[in-house]
Amino acid sequence: MNKNKWCLAAVFSVVLLLISVTAYAQDFIAPPESLPGGLSYQQWSGKWWQWAYGVLPSESPVFDTTGVYCTVNQSRKGPVWFLAGTNGVGPVTRSCSIPATRMIFVPLINWINDYPCPDPSFQPGPKQSLEQFLTIGFGPNWGVRQNVDHVTAVSASLDGVPVNDQDLQLPPESSKYRATSPIFKFNADPSWQAYDPCAGPGYRGVADGYWIMLKPLPVGLHTLSFSALAVFPTWSTAQNVTYDLTIY
Numbered sequence: 001m002n003k004n005k006w007c008l009a010a011v012f013s014v015v016l017l018l019i020s021v022t023a024y025a026q027d028f029i030a031p032p033e034s035l036p037g038g039l040s041y042q043q044w045s046g047k048w049w050q051w052a053y054g055v056l057p058s059e060s061p062v063f064d065t066t067g068v069y070c071t072v073n074q075s076r077k078g079p080v081w082f083l084a085g086t087n088g089v090g091p092v093t094r095s096c097s098i099p100a101t102r103m104i105f106v107p108l109i110n111w112i113n114d115y116p117c118p119d120p121s122f123q124p125g126p127k128q129s130l131e132q133f134l135t136i137g138f139g140p141n142w143g144v145r146q147n148v149d150h151v152t153a154v155s156a157s158l159d160g161v162p163v164n165d166q167d168l169q170l171p172p173e174s175s176k177y178r179a180t181s182p183i184f185k186f187n188a189d190p191s192w193q194a195y196d197p198c199a200g201p202g203y204r205g206v207a208d209g210y211w212i213m214l215k216p217l218p219v220g221l222h223t224l225s226f227s228a229l230a231v232f233p234t235w236s237t238a239q240n241v242t243y244d245l246t247i248y
Contacts, residue, residue: 030213037079045207046184053188067094091240108154109228110209113144117198131183134206144208156226181207217247
């Protein structure tokens, strides 16, 4: 066989392989417009916070560094399994076993703006609804979207293959994977106020962030990694999380 033809054939084979593995990662993302589980990413983001605040801080998957709390507060029959980011501490690697029937909702980076707060000045402006206030803020009080506007980098990979969807790229205003929730009610144990003074039973919030919803993964072992960075004028925050997943 002609050596040049052999080289071309080898290159073509590598290109096909790269296309194949990249498509593999993309194929397992349920796009927002598909309304996975019958809800929008916006609605799922509110449910994620209800899940996250529905446990005690001592058992929080957000503070978990090993995955020991991966199953805490997960729905027994629901279509979605929630994974957690961090509180800015990391990197962390967690192990988690998930039923093969579940989609997986992943917060690449996210915030909540919740109410009421101890600060008496934390109030909506004139003719502003509570939802509008928590979303866009008023005066010196930021809305939740202003936090996510400072995100400068997001990334994710499945089984070592990066998620290369151009819609995941910045700026945040143009990403279809950025989702701002409608206002929702959540119930947080008062012990959460050591971390969030505006969290409590029957409180309300609006969430914003970058998310991906994975379709049910094939049975077996998978590695999911995601990271993000947000830079503010005087500080920054980042998360870098890896999940070693066992799908059964």
